[in-house]
Amino acid sequence: MRAESADQSEGSGSADGSGRTENQNDLGTRETGPKQPRLDQYPSTSVGKQQRSFQKKWFDSFDWLEYSLSRNSSYCFSCxxxxKHNPRANKDALLSTEGFKNWKRALDSYREHEASAAHKSSLLAWKQYRTTLTEGDVVDQMNVGNVAQITERREYLRRIVAVTSLLGKQGIAFRGHEETDSSLNQGNFLEIMKLLETFDPFLQNYQAPSHSTYLSPGSQNGMIVLC
Ligand SMILES: [Zn+2]
Incomplete structure (x- = not known):
């Protein structure tokens, strides 16, 4: 499989006429990051009497480096x-568009490319993109957390409003004389809430934030006006 596609690439190289990097589907996208296939052997090319090929150890030195097996060419993912800039040097242009495959000169060319202003500028843009992605994820998670909290709060309030509304409708006093936790009778409102909790799994599990339990006399007064 690998040998077959390598043979094809030997013949066609990068000159398929398209010249469009979007068609190089064995290369990375903004979402996937650089494609760095680590093979024991890469297709070799004759350079004079010598056989040269891509080396997987180059990936260790250059995290922006990509290799396309179908084209037997290397690319700079970042550029x-x-x-943004049109690269002046030929190797820089090849790395960002057609693909670079002069394996004999590869290491030096990669080093030079890495030092170029155009490459550094693209690295910055890539880094910014990754930061945006990460921040986007965090914001999404926070939104999901907020939605869950809002839904729970709403469920809790539905019960408070129902009890308040019942007491108001029946003309029953809300508060007791002694509403502390240790009191045997905390008043009608709190006692009904406690009764409800006995049968209501939601209330049994829900921990209202201490600053918004809606159980205080002030909250009840506000609720009575609304109900
Ligand atoms: Zn680059």
Whole structure:
């Protein structure tokens, strides 16, 4: 499989006429990051009498480096997807568009490319993109957390309003003389809430934030006006 596609790439190289990096589907996208296939052997090319090929150890030195097996070419992920400037040097242009495959000169070329202003600028854009993605995830998680909290709070309030409304409708006093936790009779409102909790799994599990239990006399007065 690998040998077959490598043979094809030997013949066609990067000159398929498209010249469009979007068609190189064995390369990374903004979402996936660089594609760095680590193979024991890469297709070799004759350079004079010598056989040269891509080396997987180069991935260890350059995290932006990509390799396309179908084209037997290397690319700079960062410049290809985040580059803004038109690269002047030929190797820089190849790394960001057509693909670079002069394996004999690869290591030096990668080092030079890494030091270029165009590459550094694209790295910055790539880093900013990754930061945006991470922040986006956090914001999404916070929103999900907020939605869950709001839903729970609403459920809790439905019960408070129902009890308040019942007491008001029946003309029953809300408060007791002694509403502390140790009191045997905390008044009608709190006692009914306690009774409800005995049968209501939601109330049994729900921990109202201490600053908004809606159980204080002040909250009840506000609720009575609303109900
Ligand atoms: Zn680059």
């Amino acid at each position: 290809k997807l985040f580059g």
